Amino acid sequence: xxxxxxxxxxxxxxxxxxxxxxxxxxxxxxxxxxxxxxxxxxxxxxxxxxxxxxxxxxxxxxxxxxxxxxxxxxxxxxxxxxxxxxxxxxxxxxxxxxxxxxxxxxxxxxxxxxxxxxxxxxxxxxxxxxxxxxxxxxxxxxxxxxxxxxxxxxxxxxxxxxxxxxxxxxxxxxxxxxxxxxxxxxxxxxxxxxxxxxxxxxxxxxxxxxxxxxxxxx
Ligand code: E4P
Numbered sequence: 606x607x608x609x610x611x612x613x614x615x616x617x618x619x620x621x622x623x624x625x626x627x628x629x630x631x632x633x634x635x636x637x638x639x640x641x642x643x644x645x646x647x648x649x650x651x652x653x654x655x656x657x658x659x660x661x662x663x664x665x666x667x668x669x670x671x672x673x674x675x676x677x678x679x680x681x682x683x684x685x686x687x688x689x690x691x692x693x694x695x696x697x698x699x700x701x702x703x704x705x706x707x708x709x710x711x712x713x714x715x716x717x718x719x720x721x722x723x724x725x726x727x728x729x730x731x732x733x734x735x736x737x738x739x740x741x742x743x744x745x746x747x748x749x750x751x752x753x754x755x756x757x758x759x760x761x762x763x764x765x766x767x768x769x770x771x772x773x774x775x776x777x778x779x780x781x782x783x784x785x786x787x788x789x790x791x792x793x794x795x796x797x798x799x800x801x802x803x804x805x806x807x808x809x810x811x812x813x814x815x816x817x818x819x820x821x822x823x
Pocket of ligand 1: 611631632633712732734736737769770771789
């Protein structure tokens, strides 16, 4: 499973990229608002740091305007992935941008049939939002399993399942178990993935025993 980070915070992205474990980045208009910087500047900077797909979302609602925005964003760098909402206009824009060789991420997916539509429109990625379904008392992970089954039933569909709106380490584990192609994860949750008290306890014990040997490796 590929790991994308869900943020427009360039310092955070830079730090995570240094781990060598970061495969891409997703942003959205709310994350750009948080970054409080011009969108095109931020996306260009992120694309300099990360070689993998960097999602930049259009804000128009009509297909022709989405296309104009998408083409402008795609010009920033070859790894820009234009993000469009899961609406009929979004799917039309997706079809055209895909035909032009631009990667497209269809976002705000909340059902398996919506994911199927995105795949039929040629999306590179479709983003089902797990956390937001959980927030309203539904089972977000069930949607990931359903989309996985649908995509596996039709191997000619090449759209990647990009699990989004992840909030916890368990979400990430369950996405991997369900066979998501990509998980886009907020920075704070990525940092938590490595935590386990037995790792810390085990390391303390090893280091303390090692010290008692009086040896050095170098
Ligand atoms: C994905 O691309 C979205 O930016 C993101 O995962 C939404 O997450 P949220 O529901 O926590 O805002």
